[in-house]
Amino acid sequence: MKKPVLICLALLLVFSTLLVSCSERTAPAGTVTEDPQNSGEAAGDTTASETLGVPDDLKFSDSTFNILCTAWMDNGINPFAYAEDSALVMDDAIYRRNAKVEDTYGVTLTTTDFFKNSSSGASYLTKNRASGDSEYDGALMGVFDTSALAYQGYFLDLQEAPYVTLKNSWWDQNATADTSIYGQTFYTTGDISYADKEYTFGVIFNKTIHEEKKLEDVYKLAREGKWTLEVLSEMTKTVSEDLDGDDKLTSNDKYGMIVWDAMLTAMINASGNTIAAIKDDQLALTLNNEQTVAVVERFVSLCQDQSVINFQHMDSAKKWPEMFESNQSLFLLEYLKALPLFRDGDLEYGILPMPKLTEDQDRYYCGLAGYQATMYAIPADCADEEKSGAITEALAYYSKEIVTPAYYEKTLKGKNVQDPDSAETLLPTTRRRSLPPPTTRRP
DSSP states (O other): OOHHHHHHHHHHHHHOOEEEEOEESSOOTTOOOOOGGGTSOSTTOOOTTOOOOSOTTOOOTTEEEEEEEEOSSTTOOOTTOOOTTOOOHHHHHHHHHHHHHHHHHTEEEEEEEEOTTGGGTHHHHHHHHHHTOOOOSEEEEEHHHHHHHHHTTOBOOTTTSTTOOTTSTTBOHHHHHHHOBTTBOSOBOBTTOSHHHHTBEEEEEEHHHHHHTTOOOHHHHHHTTOOBHHHHHHHHTTOEEOTTOSSSOOTTSEEEEEEOTTHHHHHHHHTTOOSEEEETTEEEEOOOSHHHHHHHHHHHHHHTSTTEEEGGGSOSSSOHHHHHHTTOEEEEEEEGGGTHHHHTSSOOEEEEOOOBSSTTSSSOEEEEOTTTOEEEEOBTTOSOHHHHHHHHHHHHHHIIIIIHHIIIIIIIIIIIOOSHHHHHHHOEEEOOOOOOOOOOOOO
16 A cells, blocks of 8 residues: 555544535425435335345344444444333334344344443454454444554455445445445445434524524525525624623633534535545545635634634633533534433524535535544454344344434434424435545555
8 A cells, every 4th residue: 555545544534524415305495415215314214126135034043243332432322222121212213123133033132332441442353353253243433443444454345245235225325435445345334323413513503592683594594505604603703792791701601602623624524525535446635625725714713703612622610511501602513412411401492504615505514523423344254244244234224214213203303303493404315424435455
């Protein structure tokens, strides 16, 4: 492998977030949507022409199917585990999905979680191989780990894995396209996991402050394709107030927007740009263009305004969730996993896609948090490739039928979302990513 390619890969792994499009089920004016049958993300909408290619009479003699689950965060998401005797919709959906796969194919699903101190998640697969064990049948790992391990040959090519058919809608077609190189795909995502959906970025706004400032209808702007970085900036700058009267702005005061460091890359993604991409089976840096320069200049300038506070660099008097719930900020740039923090309080909030750079941008794009997100792979040293491929495909298929609808329709719309306008933002017909791609020597 040539050194420039490795350098590009290193830069990508350090700086990139993932990219998805925020096209709604009812697409706002000024956006372009793709055929939802090709998206791999339309909740519970398995097309009539698609069938699960794993035969029901395929049995694996009451064996276990163990999935390694790691992440770069202590509070990582295990989409295969559920709480016993829980009344929660997601626990019930995961239980039913697991039971369907277990009963049909004669396996017992288990997971091995390493979420504490799991920034070295890759070490669990390397130790497993070094010991000669075949402990893991599948793996859901942080994207930076999957990139590094794919290059070192730790994963099967999913294009060749028995029974796995990545063209089916329960796999994310754009994720597969963005991570494939030389016709090989070592990891991807789709309905098999809802973790990527939890870590999608959006703009959460405080309805009370929005009404106080008599600002323009942001939902209308979004539907008309006019929700832009300039509009976000103008609205943000209307709010800056020294609440405690100490003549300095701290976490005790009021702001137009709360941000954190990763939002610069997320805003680059929002313009439809990425840090790097595979072109002609080569990894190429793609951020050196006029759009990216414009985004960086405008967003950095906004973040230096007194109306914006970066919670990673502020005093410790208050944490950002307390600030936002206390009506101390008009906007909060965060991923959707933050929504439950505000679910049980009195805060009235709405959700918007990440803003476009300009109105003529083809659609809204919302980045995935690369540090938190995870991808699915099959270890190359799994004990039984046929079992790993078959159960992986079945899990993805039944996740689309059972788990994904529960996540969108019940968890998001039923609990975390306060109005139908926000629900439009959260129910995409297409999702387009630019993931950290693997590198491999040409066959």
